[in-house]
Amino acid sequence: GAAMQFSNTPSEPTLIALNVAMMDAYEHANARFQENLLAQTPVILALFSSSGGRMLLYTPGAEPLEAACVPAVYEHFKAVGHSPVGVYEIVASALASRDYDWRQPLADYADVCRAALEGLYRLDLPDSDIALLRKILGHNVSFAARCLVEDTVDRAGLRRFGRSIAPDLALTVDKAADIQVRHWMHVLSAWRRELGPDWAHTYAASNTLYVTRRNNILFSVLAQFMGEEAIGDRLLLFETPQFTTTSEMMLSGLARVLSDRQLGENFFGCYYLTDSEVLGGAARAAISRESERRGIKTVLPSLAPVRTHEWPWQTEPGDPVCPRTLADAVACQPRFVYKTVTPATDCAR
Structure with missing residues (x-):
């Protein structure tokens, strides 16, 4: 070197x-x-990547091997599942600022959703999946058209828009996750077989x-x-x-x-001491001393050995009132039924 x-x-x-x-x-x-x-x-x-992740395998004496991408259908579910967020952001921006002219951006975004609707027939998916994706995209178009026809947006309507489609969004998340997990499980199964005893280290x-x-x-x-x-x-x-x-x-x-x-x-x-900030232990003691001197409550995490096989995130139940998963959140929300507009007003600007 x-x-x-x-x-x-x-x-x-x-x-x-x-x-x-x-x-x-x-x-x-x-x-x-x-x-x-x-x-x-x-x-x-x-x-991490927007297309479901990347995995690379480095083995001694060989070029890095990049695994195949997650099947494209994952991105189809993800894109449609994300699509109501675009509607939300435009309307929320209008509600946050009277100076924001939301009409053209919302009309343009509705056109993108219509184009996606027309492209659904090209996907090689079961009819039930096509129906799910069509429902979400149609919901976007319908809500946008209603706002444009009435020439107004309001917080209650935006809330109804989100809550009425939430169960379907959760279902697209489930489908995307299943595709992603099955793909990476398949990749790692093959790599583990290929590495044999070397997998252990x-x-x-x-x-x-x-x-x-x-x-x-x-x-x-x-x-x-x-x-x-x-x-x-x-x-x-x-x-x-x-x-x-x-x-x-x-x-x-x-x-x-x-x-x-x-x-x-x-x-x-x-061996594992430096997995944690070495200076942090001394700083912890200094924080305790200074907090006590200033008469404020010391707020510090509990001490634990530097070596641990615990998951690197919170595993305690936490607030029992808060949902733990998206499914929990959907189950706790009231249901809203959002009526669609007629085809004649659907394209109104």
């Missing part, structure tokens, strides 16, 4: 330059660790945005094949600030975690 360049210019305080030099050494070592990791150990990356990492961290699909599917004992050990979940990330960033993050574990073992005799 390239020689390390330690930064220590006269303009930098000596102690700050010390930390800069340490980071130079750290980054070079992490890059070498990643090379060695991929040369010796299989790695699976499960990356394969590492895997998935990424998650804030809203996908709980019950993360790709991570949960991986856990079925790697076992609970791999969670937090060989199976890791990385939080990311965007829906998608690169395989390069994920590999670097995985290498960093595993390399730091060896660092923790070397200095403190604990």
Whole structure:
């Protein structure tokens, strides 16, 4: 590799330059660790994507293998399931600002939904699925047309629009999830057979945005094949600030975690110590002292060992009044029946 360049210019305080030099050494070592990791150990990356995810298998001495995509029908259910959100956002924007001219955007979006309706006949799906998708798209068009004919929007109407179609949206979610899960289960079954004994020391990492961290699909599917004992050990979940990330960033993050574990073992005799922020323990004590000094209640999580095979998200019941799933939320809501408009007014602007 390239020689390390330690930064220590006269303009930098000596102690700050010390930390800069340490980071130079750290980054070079992490890059070498990643090379060695991929040369010796299989790695699976499960990356979030709008098309149901991506999975890549890295095996020593071979080019990365990317699994086939989730079948396109997944995206059909997802797209139609998402479509009422477009109507909602346009109308909600109009309700939030009197200056927003919502009529043309809503008319244009209704045209997109009509075009999708006309394209449903080309899908190779059972009649019941076509009927489901047609109902949701027709609901969008009908509500938009009503708003345009009456030349008004209101919060009560928007609420009725959403609640009346909610059970059908939940059904599209169920169908999309079934397609996605069956696909990735098939991929991982094949990879496990292919790796044979090497599966027992394969590492895997998935990424998650804030809203996908709980019950993360790709991570949960991986856990079925790697076992609970791999969670937090060989199976890791990385939080990311965007829906998608690169395989390069994920590999670097995985290498960093595993390399730091060896660092923790070397200095403190604990292989998993650096899986948690090392400074956090001292800061926790400082927070307690400062909170007590200021007369405010200390709010901190309970202490737990740094090594755990628990799921990396909340598993306690929490608020018993709140729904736990989309199905729970739908079951608790009152039903609304939204009448469709006549074909004559359906295309009104």
